[in-house]
Amino acid sequence: LILFSMAPGGVPAAKGSTLEASEPPRAAAAADLPLLGEIEVDGVARLAVRGELSADRARALLAEIRAVATDARARFLPAAPAGLGPIDVCLLSDTRAYQTFLERLLGPRHGENALGLYSPYRRLVAANLSQPLGNLRHELAHALANDALGPLPAWLDEGMASLYNQASRSKAGRLRLGTTYRLDQLRAARASGTLPDLDALARSTAREVYGARSRAFYSLGRFLMLHLDEREQLRPFLKAFVRAPRTAAGQRAVLREFIDWPAFLAWTDTLDPRP
Numbered sequence: 001l002i003l004f005s006m007a008p009g010g011v012p013a014a015k016g017s018t019l020e021a022s023e024p025p026r027a028a029a030a031a032d033l034p035l036l037g038e039i040e041v042d043g044v045a046r047l048a049v050r051g052e053l054s055a056d057r058a059r060a061l062l063a064e065i066r067a068v069a070t071d072a073r074a075r076f077l078p079a080a081p082a083g084l085g086p087i088d089v090c091l092l093s094d095t096r097a098y099q100t101f102l103e104r105l106l107g108p109r110h111g112e113n114a115l116g117l118y119s120p121y122r123r124l125v126a127a128n129l130s131q132p133l134g135n136l137r138h139e140l141a142h143a144l145a146n147d148a149l150g151p152l153p154a155w156l157d158e159g160m161a162s163l164y165n166q167a168s169r170s171k172a173g174r175l176r177l178g179t180t181y182r183l184d185q186l187r188a189a190r191a192s193g194t195l196p197d198l199d200a201l202a203r204s205t206a207r208e209v210y211g212a213r214s215r216a217f218y219s220l221g222r223f224l225m226l227h228l229d230e231r232e233q234l235r236p237f238l239k240a241f242v243r244a245p246r247t248a249a250g251q252r253a254v255l256r257e258f259i260d261w262p263a264f265l266a267w268t269d270t271l272d273p274r275p
Protein backbone atom coordinates (compact mmCIF):
# COMPACT_ATOMS: atom_id res chain seq x y z
CA LEU A 1 0.00 0.00 0.00
CA ILE A 2 1.08 3.55 -0.50
CA LEU A 3 -0.45 6.65 1.00
CA PHE A 4 -0.90 8.82 -2.05
CA SER A 5 -3.70 11.23 -2.64
CA MET A 6 -5.11 10.33 -6.01
CA ALA A 7 -5.72 12.86 -8.71
CA PRO A 8 -8.51 12.23 -11.25
CA GLY A 9 -7.50 9.35 -13.50
CA GLY A 10 -5.83 7.51 -10.66
CA VAL A 11 -2.37 8.97 -11.11
CA PRO A 12 -0.85 9.95 -7.78
CA ALA A 13 -0.95 13.70 -7.29
CA ALA A 14 2.40 15.46 -7.36
CA LYS A 15 3.89 16.55 -4.08
CA GLY A 16 2.84 20.00 -3.07
CA SER A 17 -0.56 19.77 -4.71
CA THR A 18 -2.51 18.29 -1.83
CA LEU A 19 -3.48 19.32 1.65
CA GLU A 20 -1.03 16.78 2.98
CA ALA A 21 1.84 18.85 1.61
CA SER A 22 1.35 21.14 4.61
CA GLU A 23 2.44 18.30 6.93
CA PRO A 24 5.68 18.93 8.80
CA PRO A 25 8.52 17.19 6.96
CA ARG A 26 9.54 15.00 9.90
CA ALA A 27 6.65 13.45 11.79
CA ALA A 28 6.94 13.92 15.55
CA ALA A 29 5.77 10.32 16.05
CA ALA A 30 8.88 9.17 14.16
CA ALA A 31 11.31 11.60 15.72
CA ASP A 32 10.30 10.36 19.17
CA LEU A 33 11.37 6.79 18.38
CA PRO A 34 14.99 5.99 19.31
CA LEU A 35 17.38 6.07 16.35
CA LEU A 36 18.78 2.56 15.84
CA GLY A 37 21.14 3.47 13.05
CA GLU A 38 21.53 5.33 9.79
CA ILE A 39 22.08 3.58 6.48
CA GLU A 40 23.86 5.18 3.56
CA VAL A 41 23.78 3.48 0.17
CA ASP A 42 25.15 5.29 -2.87
CA GLY A 43 22.33 6.92 -4.84
CA VAL A 44 19.75 6.45 -2.08
CA ALA A 45 18.55 9.00 0.48
CA ARG A 46 19.84 8.36 4.00
CA LEU A 47 17.68 5.85 5.85
CA ALA A 48 17.11 6.74 9.51
CA VAL A 49 16.03 3.49 11.14
CA ARG A 50 14.05 3.92 14.34
CA GLY A 51 12.34 1.76 16.90
CA GLU A 52 12.47 0.23 20.34
CA LEU A 53 14.23 -3.06 19.71
CA SER A 54 16.98 -5.18 21.23
CA ALA A 55 20.48 -4.58 19.92
CA ASP A 56 20.52 -7.98 18.16
CA ARG A 57 17.17 -7.42 16.50
CA ALA A 58 18.20 -3.92 15.47
CA ARG A 59 21.44 -5.18 13.94
CA ALA A 60 19.63 -7.85 11.92
CA LEU A 61 17.02 -5.41 10.65
CA LEU A 62 19.58 -2.76 9.74
CA ALA A 63 21.32 -5.41 7.62
CA GLU A 64 18.01 -6.39 6.02
CA ILE A 65 17.13 -2.78 5.18
CA ARG A 66 20.58 -2.14 3.76
CA ALA A 67 20.25 -5.30 1.64
CA VAL A 68 16.98 -4.08 0.10
CA ALA A 69 18.39 -0.65 -0.75
CA THR A 70 21.58 -2.15 -2.18
CA ASP A 71 19.66 -4.72 -4.19
CA ALA A 72 17.16 -2.25 -5.62
CA ARG A 73 19.99 0.05 -6.73
CA ALA A 74 21.94 -2.81 -8.28
CA ARG A 75 18.90 -4.35 -9.94
CA PHE A 76 16.87 -1.48 -11.40
CA LEU A 77 16.80 1.85 -9.59
CA PRO A 78 18.51 4.96 -10.93
CA ALA A 79 20.15 7.23 -8.36
CA ALA A 80 17.75 9.41 -6.40
CA PRO A 81 18.22 13.17 -6.82
CA ALA A 82 20.84 14.60 -4.47
CA GLY A 83 19.74 16.65 -1.50
CA LEU A 84 16.70 14.67 -0.45
CA GLY A 85 16.05 14.52 3.26
CA PRO A 86 16.33 11.22 5.08
CA ILE A 87 13.61 8.58 5.05
CA ASP A 88 12.48 7.56 8.53
CA VAL A 89 12.07 3.79 8.72
CA CYS A 90 10.01 3.13 11.83
CA LEU A 91 9.99 -0.40 13.21
CA LEU A 92 7.26 -1.32 15.69
CA SER A 93 7.61 -4.63 17.48
CA ASP A 94 3.97 -5.69 17.66
CA THR A 95 0.49 -4.81 16.43
CA ARG A 96 -0.39 -2.80 19.52
CA ALA A 97 2.74 -0.64 19.28
CA TYR A 98 2.15 -0.26 15.54
CA GLN A 99 -1.47 0.85 15.99
CA THR A 100 -0.49 3.34 18.70
CA PHE A 101 2.19 4.74 16.40
CA LEU A 102 -0.24 5.05 13.46
CA GLU A 103 -2.82 6.85 15.57
CA ARG A 104 -0.19 9.35 16.58
CA LEU A 105 1.09 9.69 13.03
CA LEU A 106 -2.22 9.82 11.14
CA GLY A 107 -4.85 10.52 13.75
CA PRO A 108 -7.75 8.32 14.82
CA ARG A 109 -9.92 6.45 12.29
CA HIS A 110 -7.10 6.48 9.73
CA GLY A 111 -8.32 3.23 8.13
CA GLU A 112 -4.82 1.82 7.57
CA ASN A 113 -4.11 -1.90 7.85
CA ALA A 114 -1.78 -3.33 10.52
CA LEU A 115 1.02 -4.43 8.15
CA GLY A 116 3.04 -1.43 7.11
CA LEU A 117 2.88 1.80 5.14
CA TYR A 118 4.85 4.36 3.19
CA SER A 119 3.89 8.02 3.42
CA PRO A 120 5.67 10.06 0.72
CA TYR A 121 4.71 13.37 2.33
CA ARG A 122 6.23 12.45 5.65
CA ARG A 123 9.17 10.58 4.04
CA LEU A 124 8.30 7.75 6.35
CA VAL A 125 8.12 3.97 6.18
CA ALA A 126 6.55 2.07 9.07
CA ALA A 127 6.30 -1.66 9.63
CA ASN A 128 4.68 -3.98 12.14
CA LEU A 129 7.38 -6.53 12.95
CA SER A 130 4.88 -9.12 14.19
CA GLN A 131 3.87 -9.48 10.52
CA PRO A 132 6.08 -11.07 7.84
CA LEU A 133 9.25 -9.09 7.15
CA GLY A 134 8.25 -8.92 3.50
CA ASN A 135 5.91 -6.06 4.42
CA LEU A 136 8.84 -3.95 5.61
CA ARG A 137 10.81 -4.70 2.43
CA HIS A 138 7.71 -3.90 0.31
CA GLU A 139 7.11 -0.48 1.90
CA LEU A 140 10.80 0.34 1.75
CA ALA A 141 10.80 -0.46 -1.98
CA HIS A 142 7.92 2.01 -2.44
CA ALA A 143 9.98 4.72 -0.74
CA LEU A 144 13.14 4.02 -2.74
CA ALA A 145 11.23 3.93 -6.03
CA ASN A 146 9.33 7.12 -5.30
CA ASP A 147 12.59 8.98 -4.66
CA ALA A 148 14.35 7.60 -7.73
CA LEU A 149 11.52 7.36 -10.27
CA GLY A 150 8.81 9.68 -8.99
CA PRO A 151 5.18 8.61 -8.58
CA LEU A 152 4.31 5.51 -10.62
CA PRO A 153 0.95 4.10 -11.73
CA ALA A 154 -0.50 1.91 -8.97
CA TRP A 155 -0.11 -1.38 -10.86
CA LEU A 156 3.59 -0.75 -11.45
CA ASP A 157 4.28 0.68 -8.00
CA GLU A 158 2.67 -2.33 -6.32
CA GLY A 159 4.20 -4.86 -8.70
CA MET A 160 7.66 -3.46 -8.12
CA ALA A 161 7.26 -3.25 -4.32
CA SER A 162 5.79 -6.78 -4.27
CA LEU A 163 9.04 -8.10 -5.74
CA TYR A 164 10.46 -7.73 -2.24
CA ASN A 165 7.70 -9.48 -0.30
CA GLN A 166 9.53 -12.71 -1.04
CA ALA A 167 13.27 -12.20 -0.91
CA SER A 168 16.09 -13.99 0.83
CA ARG A 169 19.67 -12.93 1.33
CA SER A 170 22.38 -14.95 -0.34
CA LYS A 171 25.88 -15.29 1.09
CA ALA A 172 27.15 -12.73 -1.41
CA GLY A 173 24.73 -10.19 0.06
CA ARG A 174 22.49 -10.07 -2.98
CA LEU A 175 18.80 -10.76 -2.59
CA ARG A 176 17.14 -13.71 -4.25
CA LEU A 177 13.59 -12.82 -5.24
CA GLY A 178 11.21 -15.73 -4.85
CA THR A 179 8.84 -16.84 -7.61
CA THR A 180 6.03 -18.30 -5.52
CA TYR A 181 4.63 -15.24 -3.70
CA ARG A 182 1.28 -14.39 -5.38
CA LEU A 183 1.80 -17.03 -8.09
CA ASP A 184 -1.40 -18.75 -6.95
CA GLN A 185 -3.26 -15.45 -7.31
CA LEU A 186 -1.91 -14.92 -10.81
CA ARG A 187 -3.01 -18.41 -11.84
CA ALA A 188 -6.43 -18.07 -10.19
CA ALA A 189 -7.07 -14.78 -12.00
CA ARG A 190 -6.02 -16.29 -15.28
CA ALA A 191 -8.20 -19.37 -14.75
CA SER A 192 -11.24 -17.22 -13.96
CA GLY A 193 -10.66 -14.89 -16.91
CA THR A 194 -10.08 -11.83 -14.67
CA LEU A 195 -6.37 -11.32 -15.34
CA PRO A 196 -5.86 -7.92 -17.01
CA ASP A 197 -3.92 -7.98 -20.28
CA LEU A 198 -1.30 -5.36 -21.17
CA ASP A 199 -3.88 -2.94 -22.56
CA ALA A 200 -6.08 -3.24 -19.47
CA LEU A 201 -3.02 -2.76 -17.29
CA ALA A 202 -2.00 0.38 -19.19
CA ARG A 203 -5.39 2.00 -18.68
CA SER A 204 -5.97 0.77 -15.11
CA THR A 205 -6.70 3.33 -12.41
CA ALA A 206 -5.61 3.17 -8.78
CA ARG A 207 -9.24 2.59 -7.87
CA GLU A 208 -9.19 -0.62 -9.93
CA VAL A 209 -5.80 -1.77 -8.71
CA TYR A 210 -6.85 -1.35 -5.05
CA GLY A 211 -10.36 -2.64 -5.73
CA ALA A 212 -12.02 -6.06 -5.99
CA ARG A 213 -9.39 -7.42 -8.44
CA SER A 214 -6.39 -6.20 -6.43
CA ARG A 215 -4.89 -9.71 -6.27
CA ALA A 216 -4.93 -9.97 -10.05
CA PHE A 217 -3.26 -6.56 -10.45
CA TYR A 218 -0.67 -7.05 -7.70
CA SER A 219 0.28 -10.52 -8.88
CA LEU A 220 0.45 -9.53 -12.53
CA GLY A 221 2.58 -6.49 -11.69
CA ARG A 222 4.95 -8.62 -9.62
CA PHE A 223 5.42 -11.31 -12.23
CA LEU A 224 5.87 -8.83 -15.07
CA MET A 225 8.67 -7.23 -13.02
CA LEU A 226 10.21 -10.64 -12.28
CA HIS A 227 10.02 -11.59 -15.95
CA LEU A 228 11.73 -8.36 -17.00
CA ASP A 229 14.34 -8.78 -14.26
CA GLU A 230 15.13 -12.33 -15.33
CA ARG A 231 15.87 -11.08 -18.84
CA GLU A 232 17.82 -8.08 -17.48
CA GLN A 233 15.22 -5.77 -18.98
CA LEU A 234 13.82 -4.29 -15.78
CA ARG A 235 16.14 -1.28 -15.66
CA PRO A 236 15.69 -0.35 -19.36
CA PHE A 237 11.94 -0.92 -19.04
CA LEU A 238 11.65 1.50 -16.10
CA LYS A 239 13.87 4.02 -17.84
CA ALA A 240 11.62 3.94 -20.92
CA PHE A 241 8.51 3.96 -18.77
CA VAL A 242 9.32 7.11 -16.81
CA ARG A 243 10.20 8.93 -20.05
CA ALA A 244 7.00 7.91 -21.85
CA PRO A 245 3.83 9.99 -21.67
CA ARG A 246 1.92 9.06 -18.53
CA THR A 247 -1.17 8.14 -20.51
CA ALA A 248 -2.75 4.77 -21.24
CA ALA A 249 -1.31 4.94 -24.79
CA GLY A 250 2.14 5.87 -23.49
CA GLN A 251 2.19 3.04 -20.96
CA ARG A 252 0.81 0.58 -23.49
CA ALA A 253 3.56 1.36 -25.99
CA VAL A 254 6.32 0.69 -23.46
CA LEU A 255 4.64 -2.47 -22.17
CA ARG A 256 4.28 -3.82 -25.71
CA GLU A 257 7.88 -2.94 -26.51
CA PHE A 258 9.27 -4.89 -23.55
CA ILE A 259 6.72 -7.66 -22.94
CA ASP A 260 5.77 -10.44 -25.31
CA TRP A 261 2.45 -11.35 -23.68
CA PRO A 262 2.18 -14.98 -24.88
CA ALA A 263 5.84 -15.57 -23.96
CA PHE A 264 5.24 -14.01 -20.53
CA LEU A 265 2.24 -16.27 -19.87
CA ALA A 266 4.20 -19.31 -21.06
CA TRP A 267 7.01 -18.36 -18.66
CA THR A 268 4.61 -18.16 -15.70
CA ASP A 269 3.43 -21.69 -16.60
CA THR A 270 6.96 -22.98 -16.05
CA LEU A 271 7.19 -21.67 -12.46
CA ASP A 272 7.05 -24.13 -9.58
CA PRO A 273 4.26 -23.12 -7.16
CA ARG A 274 5.94 -24.84 -4.20
CA PRO A 275 7.88 -22.51 -1.93
Ligand SMILES: [Zn+2]
Binding pocket: 001, 002, 138, 142, 157, 158, 161
Ligand atom coordinates in the same frame (compact mmCIF):
# COMPACT_ATOMS: atom_id res chain seq x y z
ZN1 LIG B 1 2.31 -1.45 -1.66
